[in-house]
Amino acid sequence: AQKITQTQPGMFVQEKEAVTLDCTYDTSDPSYGLFWYKQPSSGEMIFLIYQGSYDQQNATEGRYSLNFQKARKSANLVISASQLGDSAMYFCAMRHNAGNMLTFGGGTRLMVKP
C-alpha cells in the first residue's frame, strides 16, 4: 500500500530564511509522481511543485525546490526566502496506480515569523 508521512505537524521559520518540510513515502510502484500543495486558511489546495520518479534532476519552481532522494524515499520541500504569505498548511502527495489519484500526507503547518 502507498503511504505518505510528514513527521512535522508544525514549524516556525523566520521571515527571509529558508525552511525544509519533510516528506517520506512508501510505494512498490516503479513509476510514481510526488506533489507538494499549499493550503491557506481559505481552504483551496494550491499546487506548488512536482517530481517524477524517473526525473534525474530535482524540481524547482521559483522559491520552491524539491530535494528528491529516491533511495531514501524522501521528497522534502525547500522554501527559500520565506515570506509571511507562506504561512499555511503544506501537503505532500503521491500519484500512483497509473491513475491520477493522489494519496496525501498529514500535512505540516508552517508559520512564518516577522
Added chain:
Amino acid sequence: ETGVTQTPRHLVMGMTNKKSLKCEQHLGHNAMYWYKQSAKKPLELMFVYNFKEQTENNSVPSRFSPECPNSSHLFLHLHTLQPEDSALYLCASSPEWGGDTEAFFGQGTRLTVV
C-alpha cells in the same frame, strides 16, 4: 482565481436533511474528484470520475451519492449524514487520467452536520 469553483462555501445541515454540493470546472479537464478533509486526518479520496464515468469509489458510505452529468460538473448529494461527516469537502480536476499532471482544487465546502 481558481479554475475549479465549489458551491456553497459553507453548509450547515441537520441529520435528516438532503443537500447537494456542486463543483464546476471550465479548464477542459476530463477527470474530476471528491476528497474529504477531516480535522487532524489526511485528505481522503472519495470518488473519481473520468469522462463522466465513475472509476473509483473509495468505500464511501451510501449516504454520499456522486453525480457527474458532464465533464465540467460534479455533484455530491448528501442525505441522512452523521456529525462525523462534518469536514471540508474538496473537489479537484485534472487534464487526463494517468498523466504527469497536477490536480487543480476548488476552495472546498465546509460542511457541518448538526
